Amino acid sequence: MSVPSVPGADEGAWAHPSPDQNPLFGVCHLAPAIGRLRFHAGLMGAGKSALAIQVGFHRRQAGRPGLVFTSADRGGAGQLSSRLGLSVSARHFDESTDFVATVGSDLPARGFVIVDEAQFLTPEQVDQLALLVDELAIDVDCFGLLTAFDSHTFPGSQRLVELCDEMLDLVEVLCWCGAPGRVNARIEGGQVIRHGSQVAVGDLIGGGEGATYRVLCRRHWREGTPG
Numbered sequence: 001m002s003v004p005s006v007p008g009a010d011e012g013a014w015a016h017p018s019p020d021q022n023p024l025f026g027v028c029h030l031a032p033a034i035g036r037l038r039f040h041a042g043l044m045g046a047g048k049s050a051l052a053i054q055v056g057f058h059r060r061q062a063g064r065p066g067l068v069f070t071s072a073d074r075g076g077a078g079q080l081s082s083r084l085g086l087s088v089s090a091r092h093f094d095e096s097t098d099f100v101a102t103v104g105s106d107l108p109a110r111g112f113v114i115v116d117e118a119q120f121l122t123p124e125q126v127d128q129l130a131l132l133v134d135e136l137a138i139d140v141d142c143f144g145l146l147t148a149f150d151s152h153t154f155p156g157s158q159r160l161v162e163l164c165d166e167m168l169d170l171v172e173v174l175c176w177c178g179a180p181g182r183v184n185a186r187i188e189g190g191q192v193i194r195h196g197s198q199v200a201v202g203d204l205i206g207g208g209e210g211a212t213y214r215v216l217c218r219r220h221w222r223e224g225t226p227g
């Protein structure tokens, strides 16, 4: 007697119905509703905000309702703006924002959510977003930095790596030497700062407090050579 060892070994047992035999084929409203949690991770200057705006635009054009969130945006509260000059209205989030309560009450199932500056999410908020994906089939696209100036992952970005369905790289950003950028280096008084609170990165958008940020390759970050 033969025992199929892998799916597909026994054609008869594993055959799927052809499209014209499948009662669900072509009947979209009966298809299972599935949302996705995506993390678009990039270095500073990789065009995260511009892509976030673009993704939202295309989703809306497809007739889907959505909500856009950002935190500490360069354009001020209530707006998501990019260095390229694009902007859309957005809701502000901080560590007290309850995404399940906010999105759950204001967005129908199968809508979409865009979160820019996603590195500022708390791990708990990432869990909330994952729950919305699973329970309401909402597509959630998070755009943010993977690591802080100390080269370690932001807690929220870490949680996104752990839970996301898909992690997407953005445009490559190069160091001044031409090598691939690796760290969003914090520079104060011409010196590369490697230690300190990641919270201080909150001023990266405005570049205030006397600190500036520059993408460096791993070697030049380690050597402290800002170029």
Ligand SMILES: [Zn+2]
Binding pocket: 175, 176, 177, 178, 179, 216, 217, 218, 219, 220
């Ligand atoms: Zn370099």
